[in-house]
Amino acid sequence: LRLRIRRSDGARSWEQSFEVPERPGMTVLDALFYVQENLDPTLAFRYSCHWAVCGSCAMLINGVPRLACNTPLAKAGDAPRLAPFPGYDGEVGDDEIVLSPLPSMAVIKDLVVDQTPFFRKYRAVRPVFGPDGDAPTDERRMDRAQVGSLERYTNCILCAACYAACPVVARSPDYLGPAALAKLYRFAIDPREGRGTERLTSADLPSGWGGCQFYTNCRKVCPKGVPPDEGIARARAGLRGRRE
Numbered sequence: 375l376r377l378r379i380r381r382s383d384g385a386r387s388w389e390q391s392f393e394v395p396e397r398p399g400m401t402v403l404d405a406l407f408y409v410q411e412n413l414d415p416t417l418a419f420r421y422s423c424h425w426a427v428c429g430s431c432a433m434l435i436n437g438v439p440r441l442a443c444n445t446p447l448a449k450a451g452d453a454p455r456l457a458p459f460p461g462y463d464g465e466v467g468d469d470e471i472v473l474s475p476l477p478s479m480a481v482i483k484d485l486v487v488d489q490t491p492f493f494r495k496y497r498a499v500r501p502v503f504g505p506d507g508d509a510p511t512d513e514r515r516m517d518r519a520q521v522g523s524l525e526r527y528t529n530c531i532l533c534a535a536c537y538a539a540c541p542v543v544a545r546s547p548d549y550l551g552p553a554a555l556a557k558l559y560r561f562a563i564d565p566r567e568g569r570g571t572e573r574l575t576s577a578d579l580p581s582g583w584g585g586c587q588f589y590t591n592c593r594k595v596c597p598k599g600v601p602p603d604e605g606i607a608r609a610r611a612g613l614r615g616r617r618e
């Protein structure tokens with residue numbers, strides 16, 4: 375199998391191909407290790423857990439943001455159809471896989487991008503629980519329905535796949551983006567949170583809830599099933615309800 379990798383040293387970029395002997399069950403991350411250990415030790419990519427938990431190995435795999443550790447080579451071609459965004463237009467042959475760094479972030483080296491803007495926006499929504507009043511003597515209880523509605527948003531592993539796939543992020547650098555807005559929504563609807571309403575109104579801006587144009591790329595690429603577009607739609611409906 376041929377891996378075509380978009381490489382960069384920060385100043386210049388080029389494409390390089392490597393032949394990798396495919397083993398059953400081999401993932402894209404395994405193939406990258408094969409290249410690094412056998413063909414070119416200078417190849418840079420990010421990873422940690424190998425298990426779709428840490429969120430650090432996201433990259434464009436045949437033009438679609440996915441986790442390298444969670445994408446078997448045999449399934450690299452099975453990807454959702456997406457609305458166009460930078461990097462989503464590569465011509466890919468049947469006997470090859472094209473790997474490139476996530477768009478909408480500057481490349482540091484090869485497949486490693488500078489995630490600073492992504493995490494700056496994440497911090498901007500203050501992703502920390504802020505309950506009202508004194509701490510209870512017992513735990514803060516929620517019913518099943520409340521847990522269910524929160525859970526879909528708490529599964530985010532901050533891989534930035536949705537951020538990279540978002541056409542609005544690509545053209546509007548101020549837009550908070552799907553992951554940060556999904557996190558903000560998660561805190562806005564948490565019944566234990568003391569500033570839920572304030573959180574909802576804090577992103578009532580063109581760079582917040584209002585920026586989304588519902589391309590739905592975010593939901594389609596999320597490896598954890600988080601639906602940022604749905605949270606944004608619900609937040610907008612909540613704000614409309616408050617105005618009426």
Ligand code: SF4
Nearest residue numbers: 530531533534536596
């Ligand atoms: S919402 Fe999904 S795609 Fe976006 S950062 Fe979180 S885990 Fe990754």
Ligand code: FES
Nearest residue numbers: 423424429431443
């Ligand atoms: S290495 Fe941790 S998510 Fe892929």
